Amino acid sequence: MLQYTIRRLGWSLLTIWLISIVCFFIIQAPPGDFVSVLIAQAEEDGRRLSAAQIDVLRERYALDQPWYAQYFTWIWGILTEFDFGYSFRWNRPATDVIMEYLPFTILLAGGAMILTWFIAFAIGIYTAVKRYSAGDYFFTFLGFIGLSVPNFVLALVFMYIAFAFFGMTVGGLFSPEYVEADWSVARVLDLVQNLAVPALIIATAGTAGLIRITRANLSDELVQPYVVAARARGQRENVLLLRYPVRAAMNPFISTVGYAIPSVISGEVIVSSVLSLPTTGPVLLGALRNQDMYLAGSFLLILGVLTVIGTVISDLLLAWADPRVRRQHSGATE
Amino acid sequence: MSEAVLTETGADAAVPASSSPLLDIRGLTVEFPTEEKLVTAVDTADMAIYPQQVHCLVGESGSGKSQTARAALGLLDPPGRIASGQLLFHQSDGQVLDLATLKPRGRRMRHIRGGEIGMIFQEPARSLSPMHTVGFQIAEAMRLHRGLSRAEAYEAAVDALADVKIPRPELRAKAYPFELSGGMRQRAMIAIALAGRPRLLIADEPTTALDVTTQAQILQLLRDIQSEREMAILFITHDLGVVADMADEVSVMRSGQIVERQEVHRLFAAPEHDYTRMLLAATPKLRIKPTEPLADRATAPSTPGAQSADAEGVDKLATEQQAPKQRIPEQLAPEQLTGEPLISVRGLTRSFTLKSGLLGRTRHVLHAVDDVDLDILPGETLGLVGESGCGKSTLAKCLLRVEKPSSGTVTQRLTDRTPTEVAAAPEASLRAYRQQLRMVFQDPFGSLNPRMTVRDILAEPLRHQQVAVRTSGTGARRPEAQGTSRPITDERLVELLELVGLQAGHLDRYPHAFSGGQRQRIGIARAIATDPQVLVADEAVSALDVSVRAQVLDLMGQLQDTRGLSYLFISHDMSTVEHLSDRVAVMYLGKLVETAPTAALFAEPKHPYTETLLSAVPIADPVRQRSRQRVEISGELPDPTKKPSGCPFRSRCRFAEEICATDTPALRDVGPGREAACHFAEELDLTGVAR
The missing domain is CATH 3.40.50.300 (P-loop containing nucleotide triphosphate hydrolases)
Structure with missing residues (x-):
């Protein structure tokens, strides 16, 4: 297990390094460099940067150096000072922009993921055990609706229902009266309440997919001889269900960790726009459209790193949960 | 159907008159309603299993053997159901319980399962959960039926592994099923089935997925346990060799019906039903001399009823089409x-x-x-x-x-x-x-x-x-x-x-x-x-x-x-090989250890491994099988990456000496057309198949 972990981490570090190089080249891709953009911006404002100023800036970002030195300066800034560069669009350091949106996004995506797990776990098991029953058909129907209706449509519908029938304002982080308020129990409750609907909307699509996967996997496991064998030794139905087949069918749940983390950043752009949620998705979109390369590149880098981390976490979790993965990771080769 | 008539002659004679049956199956009918039709898997089957007896239920695939056993434990897969009949089980307190009336998921049935009737399955690899250690799964059964605490149950599980002759049980208890060999997995399954000290063990094709040497070891273990614990065994198999080796009583099943029930020696000596005769004729017996084709005998009783619904059983079409029967492949001298x-x-x-x-x-x-x-x-x-x-x-x-x-x-x-x-x-x-x-x-x-x-x-x-x-x-x-x-x-x-x-x-x-x-x-x-x-x-x-x-x-x-074809006929089934081959090559851990003309090899093996293999093959004749001199089969096939030095077989060989560890014996001439890779090939007097 330790060997496996070390090997897995080693590979992921290599992957992250390669990703950072790709991101660096994406940032460098548009014509002109960082300083020339600054000069152009200053001219627009009617100012003029002195030659000395320009030289200082060029030196600061190592623009007079070859590309690998520039890469090194860039990545060193990120590693040591968490300095992702400067966003021209926002006229602020990219780090500030990211940090403004990231925490809430993680909160929302994490909430959506947990919601997804709970719903999919319960309904997945139910539909697999009671296959072809009325309940199965009902949830299957519901699942397919969740799968096929675009999330932003759901968001609109939810907004309408919430407003028309419950008088709730869906959208944004807080209800109007709490936006400027100090932190208090009531404000936290309001935040949770406002989070619940978007989390539910984002969770729907993932839930529907996961229910189908769980149902299919568990259906396969339920007829395995080891289930019959457990029954034959006199184990109770509920205990043996959760202990044996469900345990074996859990792997897709663990795998979702891998792809849930990247969706934290990039996912749900439209839903966030519709619900005017301050998540990173719309910011990334804006950065890409405006060629705000440092911000976009930073997002891409964070996205890539999170994807790798997510995969590593789900791999390690899988190995921890499944002895077949844990104890067999050597293969025959020529 | 005409052949449904039960030939029961002699069945009663074999039964100890004094004892009443442990499990008395009366008129059991098991149905699987599907959308197109109603499939009757078991059709008014009668069978009585007496205490301390090994009762073999024999038949081909799809004959309803397993469903009969599963019905007794309420383990029928949906949509299967017991349509009619009784499953009378004599409990230790003298009460008679009809298992057919119990709720399959109820408390009383759960007590019967594992507590009164234990069961082992065909595929030990898939009958153990891959996500849990072997010790955990045995301990689970211990806790269910012996009321032990978690720690006590685990200790009892380790002891149980020792009881089924698994070496280093403390270590094996911590192993996952996929880390054990097939034989060890089946031993672990047996330990689970015995955890509740049942009085009846149902063994559903327990050795079919195993090698012949492992099969011999498992059968030996079952025999030992059966006599030690005074248990009855319902042994389901398709292999008449295993029947000849294990059975006291035999029931023959075909298309859901029990067509014959006999004491084992009588069944082999004087089968009553055409189907039994056909089965016996079709089973190669490590024959004494070349005989007529198997299929000739196999298809003799091809009655109209032979065509079962699932097209298994007798391959009817083929027998109609076949040209006049050819003789069996005569062995080339x-x-x-x-x-x-x-x-x-x-x-x-x-x-x-x-x-x-x-x-x-x-x-x-x-x-x-x-x-x-x-x-x-x-x-x-x-x-x-x-x-x-x-x-x-x-x-x-x-x-x-x-x-x-x-x-x-x-x-x-x-x-x-x-x-x-x-x-x-x-x-x-x-x-x-x-x-x-x-x-x-x-x-x-x-x-x-x-x-x-x-x-x-x-x-x-x-x-x-x-x-x-x-x-x-x-x-x-x-x-x-x-x-x-x-x-x-x-x-x-x-x-x-x-x-x-x-x-x-x-x-x-x-x-x-x-x-x-x-x-x-x-x-x-x-x-x-x-x-x-x-x-x-x-x-x-x-x-x-x-x-x-x-x-x-x-x-x-x-x-x-x-x-004029030549065949390279690869098989783990010695009796089939003996039936078809002119020459036989025996392989062990990647090396050829013996090659010889078939008759010579089976009569007088020159390599101890060949002797082991031959000894492990059950002969489909209770008289010959039970009078055989048995060679103790020790150990299991070693991990191929950890091949012993010198002679690869020395770790399991009863004749091994020092030279075997140092010198690898080469394949050399030991007789006309014969080669063996053993240092002592000429000196050893090895046991072949009695003729």
Whole structure:
């Protein structure tokens, strides 16, 4: 297990390094460099940067150096000072922009993921055990609706229902009266309440997919001889269900960790726009459209790193949960 | 149905008059309602299992054996249900309980399961949860039926592993099922089944998935436990050899009905029912002398009722189609085995490197095939036997060049008068060779493409053959010059089908429309389509039922006679090999340990491993089987990466001496046409199969 972990981490570090190089080249891709953009911006404002100023800036970002030195300066800034560069669009350091949106996004995506797990776990098991029953058909129907209706449509519908029938304002982080308020129990409750609907909307699509996967996997496991064998030794139905087949069918749940983390950043752009949620998705979109390369590149880098981390976490979790993965990771080769 | 009439003569005679049955099955009917029709899996079956008896329930696949047992424990898979009948179980307190009336998931049934009746299954690999340790699963049963605490139960589980003779039980208890050998898994299953100290053990084909040596060990263990614990066993099997070895009473089942019930010696000596006679006739018995074809006897009682709903059982169509019966393949005498070998293997080695450890730096080299010398002579059947994992299939793959040998030579005289080397030949030059050396596969279901019709399946090798002829010609195409480049006409395909006992009408059907035996016939037709000289049959009949197997074996014998084929017949089933082969090669851990003419090998083995294998094969005759001198089979096949030094068999050999650890014995002449790789081949007096 330790060997496996070390090997897995080693590979992921290599992957992250390669990703950072790709991101660096994406940032460098548009014509002109960082300083020339600054000069152009200053001219627009009617100012003029002195030659000395320009030289200082060029030196600061190592623009007079070859590309690998520039890469090194860039990545060193990120590693040591968490300095992702400067966003021209926002006229602020990219780090500030990211940090403004990231925490809430993680909160929302994490909430959506947990919601997804709970719903999919319960309904997945139910539909697999009671296959072809009325309940199965009902949830299957519901699942397919969740799968096929675009999330932003759901968001609109939810907004309408919430407003028309419950008088709730869906959208944004807080209800109007709490936006400027100090932190208090009531404000936290309001935040949770406002989070619940978007989390539910984002969770729907993932839930529907996961229910189908769980149902299919568990259906396969339920007829395995080891289930019959457990029954034959006199184990109770509920205990043996959760202990044996469900345990074996859990792997897709663990795998979702891998792809849930990247969706934290990039996912749900439209839903966030519709619900005017301050998540990173719309910011990334804006950065890409405006060629705000440092911000976009930073997002891409964070996205890539999170994807790798997510995969590593789900791999390690899988190995921890499944002895077949844990104890067999050597293969025959020529 | 007429043959449903129960032949019960003698059944009562064998029963101890004093005791009442432990489990009395009366008129049991099990139904599976499906959307199209109602399938009756068990049809008014009567059976009585007495205390301390081994009751064998024998029948072919789909006969309802397992469903009978499962019904008793309320373990029928949905939508199966007990439609009628009683399952009277005599509890230890003297009360009689009808298991058929219990709720399958109720508390009382759960007490019966494991507490009164234990059960072990066919596939130990899949009957243990891969996510939990073996110790955990045994301890679970201990806690359920002995009311032990978690810690006590685990200790009891370790003890139970020791009881089923697993070495180092503390260590094994912590192992996951996939880390144990098949034999150990089945021992662990037995430990689970015995945890609640049941009075009846249901064993559903417990040794079918195991090697013959492991089977012998497990059967021995079951016998010991049965007498130790004074338990009754309901033993479900299709193998009459196992029946002869284990049974006190036998019930024969066919198409859901019990057609005969007899004491074991009487059943074998004087079977009452036609079906029993057919089964007995179709089972190779390690015969005393060459006899008439198996299928002749196998199909004698082909009554109208033989056609069961699921097309299994007797492969009827084939028997109708077959030309007048040919004799059984007569074994060629050693002096008849002459001529230049068609394929000659020298020093063949196929090794794999296993990586483990950090960055895969620890490497184990596994020699799946290790320095093998072998000849296939014209017209002979060479049997290749050995436990699973000994390299039989890898050797076959090397011959076909599906695997590329690591070293050694394979010289063939199939495509040309002059010997040609194929072990390292480029892929492109192998086409003609592969048309002369063809393969029949084990799995009749997996080896035919379900999306191709029989026509496509048979035409495929012919199409490639034509391409081969065209491209191999020196410029000018001469389609008439060679018979092999005839166009692929329907007549040609029908001819092939009729050769294997199928009809023209089958040409446009898909594989799923055929039974297992028929599919294997299609597989054979495909193999002989290119008119090859050598067929490699890798466990080609292992997946088939007894009666169907006999027919396919006879077909192979006929084809050999009419087409002068040579066979490399790979099998773990010694009695089938004995039935078909002229010569036998025995393989152990990648090495050939003995080759000999069949009769000589079975009568007087020269290598201790051969003796072990022979001793492990149960002979389908209770008198012979029970009077045999048994050779203790010690240990299991070692991990191939940890092959013992010197003689690979020395770790399990009862004659091993110091020299065996230091010197690897080479295969050497030990008699006419015989070779053995043992230092003491001449001195040892080994036990063959009693004749």
